Amino acid sequence: xxxxxxSLSGPQCSRAGCREAATWTVNWRNPRIHDADRVKAWLAxxxxxxxxxxxxxxxxxxxxxxxxxxxxDRLPDAEGAE
Ligand SMILES: [Zn+2]
Numbered sequence: 001x002x003x004x005x006x007s008l009s010g011p012q013c014s015r016a017g018c019r020e021a022a023t024w025t026v027n028w029r030n031p032r033i034h035d036a037d038r039v040k041a042w043l044a045x046x047x048x049x050x051x052x053x054x055x056x057x058x059x060x061x062x063x064x065x066x067x068x069x070x071x072x073d074r075l076p077d078a079e080g081a082e
Pocket of ligand 1: 013014015018019020044045046048049
C-alpha cells in the first residue's frame with residue numbers, strides 16, 4: 001500500500017519496497033480534499049514512474065510527471081472534471 005502522505009523528504013523512490021534513486025516527481029492532487037494549489041509529490045525511479053502515475057490516474061485525480069526536484073505549484077483539474 002502506498003502512503004498518500006509521502007513527502008519530498010529524500011531522493012528515494014516512493015514505491016513501497018523500492019530503494020532506487022528517484023529521478024522523477026509524480027505531482028498529484030485529490031480534488032475532493034485538496035485545493036488546486038495543493039500539490040502532493042511522490043518521487044519515482046525510472047521503473048516505477050509509470051506505475052505511480054497510473055495509480056493516481058486510475059482514481060481520476062489530476063496527475064503530472066516532472067523531473068526529480070521539480071514540483072508543480074498547482075495542478076489543473078483532470079480532463080472532463082471541470
Ligand atoms: Zn522505484
